[in-house]
Amino acid sequence: MTNIRTRLAPSLRNFSARPAVRRSAIGVFAFVVLLGLFGYFALPGIIKSQAEQLITEKLHRQTTIGKVEVNPYAMQVTIHDMKLLEPEGDAVFASFEKLMVNVSYQSLFRLAPVVQQVQLSAPYIHLVRKDATHYNIDDIIELINSQPPSPEPARFSVFNIELDKGRIEFDDRPAQTVHKIADLKIGVPFVSSLPSQVDVYVEPLLSASINGSPLLIKGKTHPFADTVDAVVDLNLDNMDLTSYLKYIPGTPHFKIPSARLDLHMTATFSQPKKQAPSLLLNGDIKLKSLQVNDESGNSIVKLPELSITLNEARVLSERFEIAKLSISGIAADITRKANGRFNFDNLLTPPAPSTAAAKTVAATTAPVAASASPTQAAAPAQAPAAFIFALAELDVRNASLRYVDEAAHPVLANIDKFDLTVRKIEVDTGKKIVTVNELASNQAGFALQQGKAGREAAVISKAGDINAAKKKTAAANDEPYIVNINKVDISNWSARLEDRSLKRPAVTVIEPLNLSMQNLSTRENARGQIDLKATVNKTGQLAVNGSVGMAPLHTNLALDFKSVDIMQLQPYFTDQVNILLTRADISGKGTLQVDQGKNDGLLGGFKGDLTLGNLATVDKLSTNEFLRWKSLTFGGMDVRLAPLSLSIDQVALNDFFARIIIDPTGRINLQDVKRSETVGRKSVTEEHKPATATPAVATSTAVLPPPKKSASEIPPIKIKKLTLQGGDIRFTDNFIKPNYSANLKKFGGTINGLSSDPDSSANVDLKGQVNSAPLAISGKVNPLKGDLTMDIKAEVHGMELAPLSPYSGRYIGYGIEKGKLSFEVAYQVENRILSAQNRLILEQLTLGNKLEGPGIPDLPVSFALALLRDRNGVIDINLPIGGSLDDPQFSVGGIIVKVIVNLITKAVTAPFALIGSLFGGGEELSNLEFDAGRAAINDAGETKLKSMAKMLLDRPALKLEITGRSDPETDREGLKKASIDRKVRALKLKDMVARGESADAGNVKVTSQEYPVLLKRVYKDADFKKPRNMVGLQKDLPVEEMEKLMIANTTISDDDLTALGNRRAQAVKDWLIGEGKVPDTRIFILGSKSGNQGAKDDAAKAKANRVDFSLK
Incomplete structure (x- = not known):
């Protein structure tokens, strides 16, 4: 204490010795005291009354302040319980419990307001939307907008801005909804425009509960620096979006019972002086529990979760990239109505233009338009700037898609348990290129069902519908996008294709289905690779691999399919035929090459082998076998499209059976395979029975030959070798009474060199058995040229004659009890002229009794036979015949019968030779x-x-x-x-x-x-x-x-x-x-x-x- 006094003693003596200093100090002290008295006691009342009056006058709202506290020494003002009422009524428009402002003494030195601290407690604002365009704060906004702009940027510095317990209520009366923001908390550590502080980062904080969903925003910014930059962290959890659906413009024709949003995002903004701004986004966006229904409550989309991950996505640049888009459990239902429209076409009706808004826009834009130069007015609209959108990964899990087409041919398509991964998608709007690096899917079930045809397809002509011609013209004027897909990998898919438009549904099941593709592109002359492997209808194996192109169309594919069941094709033709396919499969291996030529014509063709195997058909009415074979193979096939031609190295038909029947009218059953519209269903194998057993009268029917064809009408055809093996042909003639039947068994052989070349002939070598008698056919023939050419020899040895009794009864008046026939015939056709040699050898011929009845000839048969037999009882005759194929009355069989009848008529009758006796044997x-x-x-x-x-x-x-x-x-x-x-x-x-x-x-x-x-x-x-x-x-x-x-x-x-x-x-x-x-x-x-x-x-x-x- 003594030391202090000792040190202060000189100063006190100086102060006492200087009256001016003494007076100044007393004045300052008095000012400080008076300032404190004024600040503590007078200033609060002045501030309260002036603030209430000023705010009431400016905002036209009654304002009350509970209490004002001033600390002049701390330069702090605190306002308590301030309220602003609505212009009409006693409702509170805005209020707060406490506002504290602490001004720093630095304001005196910087000549600008420097606020040390601002605290606002329990602020409240009540906002009301009265109609579509008017709010309860319209007058306040108009007042703010009417203030003249400041000539210079404001200079200030504010520290420690705090707001807590804030509430905002938004009463949306047109939408009949009230939105509430509660627990609003804002913290801004520092914000300044003073030159010495603009480079200091400001880190604001905002948190609140929006309609019950928590929101958190953090940030860091340089708001007034030359380089403006900011970083904002936005966190929003489980926000219910259904409360905001009423703000969708227009009239919605859908319902969203549920939709929630999670948002965890960091936005980084930067704008250097005189440079373009940049905005980077990082974080996740999740849309959850989305349900979209139509007005009737039918589901359109169910989406449990959609997640978007952003990793430094540049919003304001020419490239925007999404790191990952994940879709889980989506179920979409798409329906095409009978009128051609989809169920999502009219989900939203656009809002009608507002009259008031139109007037406002017109009034605002009129001066601008008036001041525009003619050059500006005439300038065409600029094309949108080039933009690149990129998606690093699209991940779809457990998706289900359903498509229903209710048009003329209803279609139902489903994809269940669908997983899809797409990597590196990029859309370049400038270059018009879409690139997909990889697309992969595993274990999806696809079902396609074609329904029965309903009414005719609706003709769409109402206003707003698409005019196809205009659409096509418009599309032609726009350069199409080029789509590139580098890799596609589809594995373990299954497909069920069901056509219910038929009387009996046609069902094809493909499982599993594996598809791999590389380098697919719509770019001109681009070539991609495809590799497909599938199992068809449980037993069939299908493999396809090779190159494909789309502009122009190109395929060069290696095909390999084995035992593919084609029974599923039967419903498509069963109504047009009288036979029933009971089994059949197809196998093949080869190369399919097709290219789109000029004028959209197709070039190329197929090279390889094809086998139609295990075919079996039956008569629909009798279920008797009609046609079957083990295999029909086309080996070394070469089919060309332009010009059309066919070349086959070998055709082989193995183990085949056919039933040939002539009905009582003389019509062959092969003519009835195709169902007649007038006759309807008809048996092709049943032996038609006459009403009586009266023998048929011999009549002749003129059959016109097929029209002559020129060689130019027939495309080039070449079959190097045709092989038949294991043939069984069953012949029945019901025209003859009684009926005749014969079996041609073990029929087979070869035909070499079939060709449409008029200078060529095919070598024929066929063998078989007719009712156990050996048959051999050999020679040359060309059935493919314009005019038939033939040089054929045939022979049969030891054929039973008794079954031919119906013919002998009709033509010579006797049945045949016994006998064997051998014949050797030679037929030649050249320039449509037939010449034939027929050598007949009859052994042990025994005739029955003379037949009587209408049309039965009366010939001296017995005597003729006696003359014709040699000592061994053998008849050996030669019957040459000939004629023109252009003669409508020409018939080979008719000529032979005529020759035999003439021979018998001219002969002299002889006793019939009978030999043999019974041999005892028990x-x-x-x-x-x-x-x-x-x-x-x-x-x-x-x-x-x-x-x-x-x-x-x-x-x-x-x-x-x-x-x-x-x-x-x-x-x-x-x-x-x-x-x-x-x-x-x-x-x-x-x-x-x-x-x-x-x-x-x-x-x-x-x-x-x-x-x-x-x-x-x-x-x-x-x-x-x-x-x-x-x-x-x-x-x-x-x-x-x-x-x-x-x-x-x-x-x-x-x-x-x-x-x-x-x-x-x-x-x-x-x-x-x-x-x-x-x-x-x-x-x-x-x-x-x-x-x-x-x-x-x-x-x-x-x-x-x-x-x-x-x-x-």
Whole structure:
């Protein structure tokens, strides 16, 4: 203390010694005291009254302040409980609990306001939108805008800005919605425009709850530096977006029950002086729980989550890049209405232009337009600046897409459990290039369903619809974008293609499906690579790989497909044919090359092999086999499109069967394969039965030859080799009464050098068996040139004549009991003129009784045969014929018959030679019995035939005659029962085909459990009167009664019995030749007998459903 006094003593003496200093100090002290008194006691009242008055006058709102506190020494002012009322009423417009402002003494030195601290507690603002364009703060905004601009930028510095407990209520009356911002907190550490402080970073903070969703914003900025830069962190969690849907402009025609938003973003802004600004975005945006429905509540889009990741995305530059776009669980439903519009076309009606807004715009823009120079007014609109949009990765998981087309041909498409990854997408609007680096998808299920055709496609003509011609013209004026896809990898997909527009749906299943593509592009002359592997309908294998191009169209593909089931194609043609495809598959391997040439024509073609295998067809009505083969192979095929040509190294048809039938009108069944619109359904295999057994009258029908074609009308065709193997052709002539049947078996051979070249001929070498008789065909032929040329020889040795009895009866008046035919024919056609040599050799020919009836010729046949036979009983004649193919009356068969008839007429009759006698061998071998109505050999019969074969082999000089018989009573009933069994098996076969199962007509087995059900359906379809109950409905009957009624209403003709006897005889002969190894030359079939006609006394005691044996 003493030291202090000692040090201050000189100063006090100086102060006392200087009156002026003393007076100044007292004045300063007094000023400070008065200032404190004024600041503490007078200034608060002045500030309160002046502030209330000033704010009320300026804002036209009643203003009240609870209390004002002033600390003049701290240069601090605090205002408590300030309220602003609405211009009308007592509602609070704005308020706060406390505002504290602390001014720094540096303001005196910097000659600019420097605020040390600003605190605002519990501020509140009530905003009201009265209508579409008016708010309760319109007058305040107008007042602010009316203030003149400051000539110089304001100079200030404010530290420690704090706002807490803020609230904002926005009452949107047109939308009938109130939005609330609560817990608003703002913190700005520093903001300054003073030159010495503009380079200091300002780090503001804002947090709030917006309608219950938390929001957090942090930042760092240089707001007044020469280089303006700022960094803002924005965090928004679980924001409900449905509250803001009412602000979508226009009238929405959709509903969004749910939609939420998460936002975690950092924005970095920078603008150096006199340079372009830049804005970088980093962070994540998540759209969650989005549901979009149409006005009826039908779902359009369900999106559980969409996430956007930004990594230094440059918003204001020429390139904007999204690091990742993730879509999870999206389910989209797209519908094309019957009128051609989609379900999303009219989701939003654009708002009508506001009259007030239009007037405002007109008033604002009128001076500008008036002041514009003519050059500016006439300047065309500038094209938008080039821009590059990039997406580093698109990741779609568990997506489902559904497309429904309700137009004329309804279509339903689904993709379930769809995953997709797309990497490095870039869209360059300047260069008009879209680039995708990689697209990958794994394990997706695709289903496409074509519905039944409805009404005609709607014609769209209402206002606002697309004018196709204008659209095409406009598109032609715009340069299209070039799309480049570097890599596509689709694996383990499945596809189900179902066409329900047909009577029976056609279904194709492809699973799995793997597709890989590289370097796809729409750029001109670009070439990409494709590699496809798939399994079709469980068994078929498909592989495609090669190059493709789109501008112009180009393909160079290696194709390899094996055992692809084509049964699914049957519904497309089944209504046009009378046959049913029961199985078929296709295989092939080759190269498909197609290029788009000038005038959009296609060039190129296919080179490779193609096989149509395991084909089987049946008659739709009778289910009899019609056509089948094991394989039809086209090897070394070369098909050219322009000009059209076909070259094949080898065509091979293996193990084939065909049924050829001439109906009672003389029409061949091949003509009825295609269904006639007038006739409708018709059997192509059923033997049509006449009403009576009257023999047909011999008539001739002129058949015009096909029109002559010039060589120029036929495209170049070349088939180097045609191979046939294992052929079986069954021929039935129902035009002849009784009917005739023949089998051409083991038919095969080669035809080499088929060509449409008029100077070429193909070499023919074919062999087979006609009713067990060997057949050989050889020579040259060219059926592909404009005019047929042919030099063919054919020969048959040892063909049975008894089955030809219907023809001999018609043309010479006698049936044939026995005989063998060998013939050698030579046919030559040149310049449409036929010349032929026909050498016939008849052995052991034995005729039956003379036939009587209308149209039966009366010829001296017996004498003629006696003259023609040599000492060995052989007839050897040569019948040359000839004629023009252009003669409509020309017929090879007709000429041969005429020659034979003339030969017999001119001959002298002779006694008929009969040789042979019975050879005893035991009564047990004299005949072979069959089950009633059947021609199949049973176990007991095979035992007899084994003994018969042994006896014939032991006695080589003996010949065997076989006479087929039928019992008019028991066989007639047996055939009726067999007819029922055949219909039951036919119905089961149809069911199997309808289920997509392969089946052979001859091997269909019906179990005892299936038989009653199938019989009931056959009974229901039968065309006869059936017992009915009291209400007129068809009665359900036991199996036995249904069979009795069906048998009673089935008609079996005498011709059927005759045919049964022939089949029995042929079955026995085939067994003896095949199983018994008896030479064909030692076995003869005699004419079929009815009952015990012509039987000896001992044989007459046996049942008539048998065959009789006799030895010669």
